[in-house]
Amino acid sequence: MGARVTMRDVAQAVGMSPMTVSRALREDRTVNAKTRARVRQVADELGYVYDSTAQAFRTQKSGFVAVTLPSVNNANFAETFRALTNGLGAAGLQLLLGSTNYRVEREEELVRQLLTRNPEALVLTGGHHTDEMRKLVQARDLPVIEMWDLPEDPLGHVVGFSNGDAMAHIVNHLVATGRRKLAFVGASEGADMRGAVRRAGVVASARAHGLPEVAMIDAGPAPVSMRHGAAVIEAIGRNVAQYDALVCVSDPVAFGCLSAAQRMGLRVPDDLAITGFGHFEVAKVSNPQITTVNVQADDIGRQVVDLLQGIFDGEVSEPVRVDVGSALVVGETS
């Protein structure tokens, strides 16, 4: 393996200038069709591989879109990421992914790193950021989209839904079906803002209905999933039936609670209602099916793609705010 093959090498081999090779490889029509074909062929023979780094450097366009997610190990976020990858990939853009592991502080460091790569846009999950992070982003002339939330004071564009409203759907439904003593099952109070906002949404909605204070069941530090839901309900035991309904922060947690409740002989929803969040696959396949809220993770991704395309095409001047909404999906656990 000698030194890397560059356009100059290809040019030499074809007996033309690097400039012509550059144009030929980009299928520039001002280059003679025959020349183009020959250049292509010689490039292949020499094993030439285009260098995006050099291109990004010269043109000052990286071809990157930076994305932050709490975690890729969550079917909802993974679905949004998939939609982004596919949509932006078609436009020749490559995603640069950073995971915050559900910690707001981590976001700042992450974005700082991502920005050094000169992304052409920044897509953030959630609307809670440190002040430093806000400065960092606003100092740059860079399209920013916050998704999965509807922040009061957005950094730029927004594609999301109201976590509070979404939880209100659940509480309204539970109240309508006669439940009053609610318990919220979620992660410990801490750095996970999404969970905190959902919890607050349940509390506010319960108050509005005049329900007794919502009990808090702590399933451990974020991220919480199936096993944490199951473990915390096992720990509480049959005593958990003192509540009318468990309002869970997500479907996986709800499934864990459901499974544990069933194992200890509780009947769901007769003894206890259980609700989830996010319309994960497990909610539809579980037995009974879990009442949940659909937030359309893939739709969020697609809307972000559309918005970015509009931005890159110069069709978007004002900050855009898209509310994708959320919808109650009544299952068999309530």
Add this chain to the structure above:
Amino acid sequence: MGARVTMRDVAQAVGMSPMTVSRALREDRTVNAKTRARVRQVADELGYVYDSTAQAFRTQKSGFVAVTLPSVNNANFAETFRALTNGLGAAGLQLLLGSTNYRVEREEELVRQLLTRNPEALVLTGGHHTDEMRKLVQARDLPVIEMWDLPEDPLGHVVGFSNGDAMAHIVNHLVATGRRKLAFVGASEGADMRGAVRRAGVVASARAHGLPEVAMIDAGPAPVSMRHGAAVIEAIGRNVAQYDALVCVSDPVAFGCLSAAQRMGLRVPDDLAITGFGHFEVAKVSNPQITTVNVQADDIGRQVVDLLQGIFDGEVSEPVRVDVGSALVVGETS
């Protein structure tokens, strides 16, 4: 927002050369401590952001490691990805992710794209590649690791396990517990090599035990998940109990089958055993717990990180082959 702030601007503001600024920002000890501090401060004041693109260009080191995955929307692959991100992030490396969407042909195009970014290593999921793809990779002097498989003819290093052996664990276990009429539930024959290898593993293992031919239950094109498993069993109906055991390509599929079987009143494992693959969370939390194979997705990620570190430190000369193995996890569905 004027033109971007470069080292030259910082240098001018401090009254020194760009070279000194470069060194100062990299904490080069040959630069006076006082100077270093002043440079840092001025850089911050001016809102200077380091340009990795220029660095990557100049040093010919991108700081990227390219990774291909069938999909990030799979808890196992997501877990491996998380381990890679965390491990390599600590070493200052950024992951560049490409998804094949379970199609081998897609891999070639993807790798071609990823290579233009000058990654310092290439991590591929699976050991099945097109010939073009093999050439592409071998033409470059680039560390390559295939993971999640133990290919006969590897491209470079390998960190994985034998899908055939893993399925043999399942079949051995089923035979030992008296099952003989097996059906394999997986994706349609097609571009998903992993599924095909698992299917072949079951067939071979069943033959070795002298079992009747394994029935094939087609859950649709890859990727198949919970809902596909549920749907195909619903379509078959109670007739599915003609088999002793459903050997599923993954835990989510197994959970779908389990759920559908339960809904139609079949008793698992009395009427029918069901096994999964991958030790997903749902296998442990479901009710009954699903018999599965643990392949330690996070361990694969960590081993790849260790191997890459060894490679970058120049401690690895020969191609390495790590078999992380797989272990039967007996649940309550068999």
Add this chain to the structure above:
DNA sequence: TTGAAAGCGTTACCAC
């Protein structure tokens, strides 16, 4: 239809 020159921001290498 093709080519020459210049430069994107950084750092290796040498000089002082």
Add this chain to the structure above:
DNA sequence: GTGGTAACGCTTTCAA
């Protein structure tokens, strides 16, 4: 301890 020079591979711009 600090600075000048050159170069990484590509493309924009202008000229032929």
